[in-house]
Amino acid sequence: MDATTAPHHIPPEMPQYGEERHVFELMQNMLEQLLIYQPKDPIPFMITHLQQDNDNVPKIVILGPPASGKTTIAMWLCKHLSSNLLTMDNLMAPKFSSLAAVAREHYQKMKKMSNTLLVRLIQERLREEDCIRRGWILDGIPATREQALMIQTIGITPRHVIALSAPDTVLIERNLGKRIDPQTGEIYHTTFDWPPESEIQNRLVVPGGISELETAQKLLEYHRNIIRILPAYPKILKVINADQPCVDVFYQALTYVQTNHRSNAPFTPRVLLFGPMGSGKSLQAALLAQKYGLVNVHCGQLLKEAVAGESKFGELIQPYFQKEMAVPDTIIMKVLSQRLSQQDCIERGWVLHGFPKDLDQAQMLNSLGYQPNRVFFLNVPFDSVIERLTLRRLDPVTGERKDIWGPPGPSTAQKSNRD
Numbered sequence: 001m002d003a004t005t006a007p008h009h010i011p012p013e014m015p016q017y018g019e020e021r022h023v024f025e026l027m028q029n030m031l032e033q034l035l036i037y038q039p040k041d042p043i044p045f046m047i048t049h050l051q052q053d054n055d056n057v058p059k060i061v062i063l064g065p066p067a068s069g070k071t072t073i074a075m076w077l078c079k080h081l082s083s084n085l086l087t088m089d090n091l092m093a094p095k096f097s098s099l100a101a102v103a104r105e106h107y108q109k110m111k112k113m114s115n116t117l118l119v120r121l122i123q124e125r126l127r128e129e130d131c132i133r134r135g136w137i138l139d140g141i142p143a144t145r146e147q148a149l150m151i152q153t154i155g156i157t158p159r160h161v162i163a164l165s166a167p168d169t170v171l172i173e174r175n176l177g178k179r180i181d182p183q184t185g186e187i188y189h190t191t192f193d194w195p196p197e198s199e200i201q202n203r204l205v206v207p208g209g210i211s212e213l214e215t216a217q218k219l220l221e222y223h224r225n226i227i228r229i230l231p232a233y234p235k236i237l238k239v240i241n242a243d244q245p246c247v248d249v250f251y252q253a254l255t256y257v258q259t260n261h262r263s264n265a266p267f268t269p270r271v272l273l274f275g276p277m278g279s280g281k282s283l284q285a286a287l288l289a290q291k292y293g294l295v296n297v298h299c300g301q302l303l304k305e306a307v308a309g310e311s312k313f314g315e316l317i318q319p320y321f322q323k324e325m326a327v328p329d330t331i332i333m334k335v336l337s338q339r340l341s342q343q344d345c346i347e348r349g350w351v352l353h354g355f356p357k358d359l360d361q362a363q364m365l366n367s368l369g370y371q372p373n374r375v376f377f378l379n380v381p382f383d384s385v386i387e388r389l390t391l392r393r394l395d396p397v398t399g400e401r402k403d404i405w406g407p408p409g410p411s412t413a414q415k416s417n418r419d
């Protein structure tokens, strides 16, 4: 970059402010909405968008073959996240909507839904207040690539897509045991999820379309379609094995929908490495610094350099070193602060180790505005630490540290795994 046009000094607060308040994501979402809806008057549109404050509400699509548990998982997620379940059935259900009435009529006549009607139903439903405030979970929609593309075209973009998968034989067998509570819409199973209350047991009904033949036909259709749908969601798709207990499937789905996708925001890493002596902080810091171009800040080393360089802080530290006493936190903090506020640290980011060593120091670091955004704790069993430290030697000529077991290699890796 041309040094005359480049900004010469970026105050550390600037990138930190952006990161903390997610300014980049906020602007990106707003821009996305502007381009999708192209309002005539963008300013009130942007104000409304910001006031809705709903960039992070659930926007989930759950796909999967029949009987893989889509509806079960979608209902549980809905309850857990207080969101709204959107199925083909409940989209057509509203009595007050003329569009839903048309869709019902069409469905009764044709025994299937037209893509255009389906997309309009979804669009109408997503404009309602509860979907705006609490998000939505689409169950089994889109069922074809055409639907996926039409949904995308009108600007409906899920944040997470889950595809359940299980062998056909398991699903055909499983579907035979499906039962529905007509009062609540809850789904049960004769073997895997039978309600304990006799009142519920007595009112359960056998849903239509669950015979072996019907499930097999639906599976064929599903497999034909799904391979053309999934490529529409390359970065937000998670395939979950549904041939395991429902609760396990649910927790994997929940964990996934609660993760935030990697942001495109410019990001300056501020890494903190913790761990007992001998846990490998220095080595990992050096590797991270090398790989990501970070400034490697070793607190102990900084203090030693200050003394060796006879700087004004060095003179303050020297007496403590001589008496082998701990250097006061305030002095350490000044040295650190001086280093972390240098332009290379602000621009390239840093990896800090050897500090903080207690809660007071951590709070001091935070209060001076040097909050890390990645913290790692290198956990090593006590025995391994002892073994590592007792095998460590200093090269008398170069002062370099030599570990007797040598550079990391397959045998070292095996050894530490075994440990």
Ligand SMILES: Nc1ncnc2c1ncn2[C@@H]1O[C@H](COP(=O)(O)OP(=O)(O)O)[C@@H](O)[C@H]1O
Pocket: 064, 065, 066, 067, 068, 069, 070, 071, 072, 073, 174, 175, 177, 178, 179, 187, 188, 189, 190, 192, 193, 242, 243, 244, 245, 246, 247, 249
């Ligand atoms: N992981 C699972 N293990 C066993 N049974 C399940 C599992 N997931 C769902 N079920 C049962 O299988 C049947 C079909 O589930 P459902 O949610 O209706 O599937 P889909 O919506 O994919 O057709 C229901 O009886 C449900 O209780």
